[in-house]
Amino acid sequence: MEEKRSAWERLQLVHTKGRPTVRDYIPLVFSDFYEMHGDRLYGDDKAILGGIGRLDGRPVTIIGQVKGRDLNENKACNFAMPHPEGYRKALRLARQAEKFHRPIVCFIDTPGAFCGVAAEERGMGEAIAKNIAEFMTLRTPIISIVLGEGGSGGALALGVCDELAMLENAQYSVLSPRGFATILWKDASREQEASEIMRITAEDMVSLGVAEAIIEEPLGGAHNDLDKISENIKEYLSLKIPEKCQKDIDELLKERYTKFRKIGEFIE
Amino acid sequence: MIRLFEDFFGVVKKRFNSGIEDDYKPPMFKCPRCQSLSPLSKYEELHRVCPLCNYHGRLSAAERIAVTVDKGSFKEFDADMKSGNPIDFPDYTEKQEKLRESTDINDAVVTGTAMIKGSEVVIGIMDSRYMMGSMGSVVGEKIARAFEYATENGLPVVMFTASGGARMQEGIVSLMQMAKTSGAVKLHSDNGGLYIAVMTDPTTGGVTASFASLGDIIIAEPKVIIGFAGRRVIENTIKQRLPEDFQLAEFMHEKGFVDMIVERRKMRSVLSHLLKLHGYDKKEV
Numbered sequence: 001m002e003e004k005r006s007a008w009e010r011l012q013l014v015h016t017k018g019r020p021t022v023r024d025y026i027p028l029v030f031s032d033f034y035e036m037h038g039d040r041l042y043g044d045d046k047a048i049l050g051g052i053g054r055l056d057g058r059p060v061t062i063i064g065q066v067k068g069r070d071l072n073e074n075k076a077c078n079f080a081m082p083h084p085e086g087y088r089k090a091l092r093l094a095r096q097a098e099k100f101h102r103p104i105v106c107f108i109d110t111p112g113a114f115c116g117v118a119a120e121e122r123g124m125g126e127a128i129a130k131n132i133a134e135f136m137t138l139r140t141p142i143i144s145i146v147l148g149e150g151g152s153g154g155a156l157a158l159g160v161c162d163e164l165a166m167l168e169n170a171q172y173s174v175l176s177p178r179g180f181a182t183i184l185w186k187d188a189s190r191e192q193e194a195s196e197i198m199r200i201t202a203e204d205m206v207s208l209g210v211a212e213a214i215i216e217e218p219l220g221g222a223h224n225d226l227d228k229i230s231e232n233i234k235e236y237l238s239l240k241i242p243e244k245c246q247k248d249i250d251e252l253l254k255e256r257y258t259k260f261r262k263i264g265e266f267i268e
Numbered sequence: 269m270i271r272l273f274e275d276f277f278g279v280v281k282k283r284f285n286s287g288i289e290d291d292y293k294p295p296m297f298k299c300p301r302c303q304s305l306s307p308l309s310k311y312e313e314l315h316r317v318c319p320l321c322n323y324h325g326r327l328s329a330a331e332r333i334a335v336t337v338d339k340g341s342f343k344e345f346d347a348d349m350k351s352g353n354p355i356d357f358p359d360y361t362e363k364q365e366k367l368r369e370s371t372d373i374n375d376a377v378v379t380g381t382a383m384i385k386g387s388e389v390v391i392g393i394m395d396s397r398y399m400m401g402s403m404g405s406v407v408g409e410k411i412a413r414a415f416e417y418a419t420e421n422g423l424p425v426v427m428f429t430a431s432g433g434a435r436m437q438e439g440i441v442s443l444m445q446m447a448k449t450s451g452a453v454k455l456h457s458d459n460g461g462l463y464i465a466v467m468t469d470p471t472t473g474g475v476t477a478s479f480a481s482l483g484d485i486i487i488a489e490p491k492v493i494i495g496f497a498g499r500r501v502i503e504n505t506i507k508q509r510l511p512e513d514f515q516l517a518e519f520m521h522e523k524g525f526v527d528m529i530v531e532r533r534k535m536r537s538v539l540s541h542l543l544k545l546h547g548y549d550k551k552e553v
Contacts, residue, residue, distance in 0.1 A: 113477075115501045120514070129477050174440055199439050260447040
């Protein structure tokens with residue numbers, strides 16, 4: 001492993017052009033992938049993809065936020081900032097997974113849920129809240145992996161799981177460092193300072209009990225060796241999915257609840 | 269003609285008021301919704317409701333308890349719980365010490381049990397005076413415990429929400445409180461418990477995107493702000509001004525995310541009816 005980068009350096013790295021996206025990983029980690037579309041209520045949000053595939057032969061449901069690899073793709077997927085219908089599509093597919101006893105793999109990679117008029121009109125708050133609550137009791141194993149950016153409630157809506165892994169340089173945060181600096185200090189230019197203070201790195205997530213695992217990236221970052229990073233992701237999933245599937249489901253749900261229940265620091 | 273009338277009324281008003289001492293100016297309330305001024309005494313008399321536009325202003329947790337539950341029935345949970353500093357954020361501990369001194373609360377939510385016209389409930393009231401009602405470890409823990417208590421004891425929950433969202437000073441730990449609270453709501457719901465969320469001014473961000481939006485019944489007070497993203501954030505994203513009524517309770521009601529808008533003076537009786545409709549008056553006390 002290389003020397004540890006600072007939070008700020010990693011932030012630059014996850015924004016590097018060419019950093020692999022969920023669409024790059026799917027063909028290398030899964031086989032027989034079929035993409036499914038729409039929330040059956042409003043439309044099909046291109047910022048979240050979902051479908052069915054196989055992991056080592058076992059059928060799994062795959063849900064992930066989609067970043068574009070160029071401007072056109074980014075326009076189509078709204079820079080991975082979902083609308084409510086994206087989260088409702090995710091929930092529809094998650095319930096389908098539960099029905100057919102398929103484990104779920106979520107890939108988180110979003111700056112946050114989209115902030116716009118239509119998103120508010122269609123109930124962004126309700127859509128995120130619903131996913132968080134429903135994922136907590138879905139009777140099938142869920143593993144989430146943060147690929148690059150895990151921004152705010154928009155990330156957590158795919159982040160209620162039995163185990164969360166971070167790619168080595170990925171970040172997970174309550175708000176982007178830029179937004180954080182704007183809100184707390186009314187000064188967006190203090191973004192770097194915010195990134196160092198907020199505790200957003202993979203190691204921070206493990207020490208705060210938010211994540212359980214870190215998936216190592218190739219030298220220089222994920223974009224330097226797509227095959228290698230895909231192999232690492234696959235190795236992690238191949239270990240964890242069977243492990244979670246073997247567990248008694250009621251036991252698994254209890255552990256899932258407890259995982260989140262115990263995060264927090266207070267004095268009585 | 270219209271102008272003339274205005275002048276006329278202006279003169280009449282002046283004459284009317286001339287009986288009061290010249291230098292006495294009663295304290296005024298400026299409504300954040302309609303921007304108009306009215307005497308503070310009138311606003312207070314209406315339990316902080318703008319007499320002109322019906323905007324329902326903010327109440328402290330203690331004031332909310334006083335106007336909502338049966339006198340003397342409130343029993344508080346976890347009154348002494350105080351926040352730690354999970355990401356060692358500079359000045360966070362000091363800031364909170366000051367706030368605890370200047371308010372009568374230890375964090376942004378007060379929880380407990382109470383009676384509403386004879387029906388026993390678990391109640392939670394967020395207080396926006398404390399760091400804009402933001403949700404950190406204490407808010408998350410107290411709300412989760414309140415729902416767990418309600419689940420164990422077969423009680424309904426009434427939650428008055430008021431929040432700017434996640435508590436930035438607790439970083440990712442504050443985000444996780446959304447999962448903690450929503451999980452506890454879900455278990456209460458799966459157990460058949462009734463949860464009535466009452467959205468008060470303002471209900472936004474991570475609280476809207478978690479337990480506030482998960483009520484079996486969602487009530488809002490008139491003219492309060494309800495939304496996920498902040499108004500200014502959206503204006504910056506879309507580079508245009510938003511209409512005045514955007515994200516008001518009435519807007520969210522129109523869009524189907526709020527069941528009913530209830531005035532403060534009727535809240536207690538509406539809550540009582542809804543509790544009874546769900547059979548919660550039969551409870552032995």
